[in-house]
Amino acid sequence: MGLRVIGAGVGRTGTESLRQALEQLLGGRCYHMFEIIAGRRDHVPVWLDAARGEYPVWDEFLADYVAAVDWPAASFWPELLAANPDALVLLSVRDVDAWWASASATIFSPRLEEQKARVGFPPDWPDAVLESRFDPQWREEGAAKEAYLRHNDAVRAAVPAGQLLEWAPGDGWEPICDALGVAVPDGPFPHANTSAEFQRLLGAPS
Template structure:
């Protein structure tokens, strides 16, 4: 199939809503961190990719038409080179401070526990083996340790987010790059993909409250 959209945005930038929207627009699955919860073998693939051992992207992501959120967006350079016709979608929040507030209360909270050596496992939606659980922990540690110089320091995390936005903007040709915020809805996506705008509201999913509740339900707290 080949990716038509390569997400380059950090988590907590509307990526769950984008997943739903892109699946509707493209008629095919969109890869998101949630996929690792139901495809536990994928964690080892992403962990190894972070270490420099890249998979066959066309085979690994063969059933997907798009990918957003980590771990896909961590590899936006590799994937945008592998799929040169794909749109690079840089999702962001209206301000770095609003992004940090959402990230701090959800994703970072769980990652920090893992980095502190908390014995509780990261949440999952299916039964996994000890090897799969270890690979998932190593993947998360690699992602967050690589992204943030100090995941416990607010200013350091915000600075990393702002640097990431600047690097993507400077690296991707304007003709291929779409910046998108959760309030932008269908129009920019449909224009960039040359698709009609659906006659229904844009999906809005995975609020901070929703994610915290899910973390509790999945044993993430």
Template sequence: MGIEVIGAGFGRTGTLSLRAALETLGFGPCHHMVDVITKPRQMPLWQEAFASDPVDVRSVFDGYRATVDFPGCAFWREQLEAWPEAKVVLTVRDPHSWYRSAKRTIFALPEPPPQSGDPDPDAIAFGRFTFEELLPRIFDFGDDRPLNEMDEDEAVGVFNRHIAEVKATVPADKLLVYRVSEGWQPLCDFLDVPVPDEQFPHVNESGDFGELSKVLFAERQRALAAERAGAGEKV
């Protein structure tokens, strides 16, 4: 099957809405950071990909038709190398508004919230993966500052450079620079599919982020428990 649509926009640019839209349009399943949280096998696959030089994302996206958000948006070049016929959707927003949203949400969670008073080894491992292996590849300032202490100008500089690099590299006929507030029409025109007879999905406003995180990590714990139960049955 392979990847047909590459979402190159950073998290907090409407990527959950784009994911829902792409799956409605038939480009599913669509990979998003929520998959890394809820599917325990995803983190080891990313760690294996990071160990390769260059980073090989093919096994990570096996079975997917589209990708959006972190981690995939940081590896749009590698995706284009693996799937040269794919189209690229670059979600954008005002860079300072993006920073304020990211600072309140993804940069404010150094590790997943524990499910009890005892330290959760998986939560600790996932937090280390996110904040020591993944995000430093994108926001690398050459020091050990926590992400929630990033200087706004530096973070916005990374955001703007990323957008500029995508625009300068991807051929114009394969690139859509897109705000999710534009709705269905430009997305459907770009992907050459009909406009659905339903409202465009708008998912995960910043105010819902904390509750969404709790739901996702609870789902991760259930998936891990099911894996362990299955492994116990096989022994």
């Protein structure tokens, strides 16, 4: 069936909340970095190959999923859109300063490097993806912010307006449900994987 939603927003833009929301709305699994952390270590070399331009057959690789959000999939939104031309592209965004504050304290934190070593991830994961698909200087604030803005502008420029939904944390269910043509659930929109929660996972004070 292919992906119905391609999340083009980078990490720390509400992607785990989106994952939970999309799984509820679409009744299927949504790909997220947590899939790899939770056990799909076999996906790591596939993404590293993709960072070098050696792409998988996307429909086969992501055959178990109806949507994809977060790193590393968001870095490959053009390729995923080419493989799923009818999918909704969901660009999750937040203020660039707020994004950097969250990213630098969580997914770009040196503590994450320590955790990677402890659990046995390859030393180039996910650095090689970030360097080739985001910016070689992604650890530096200025370069990372410029890359974040450049990424979002590239999505806006390339995706037809009727196929693109720009969404920010706090927008809730309605824009997504309207774009997908589904009913708005009765319950609150998920709110998950806050910076404080992520820092606790890293063993850092919140």
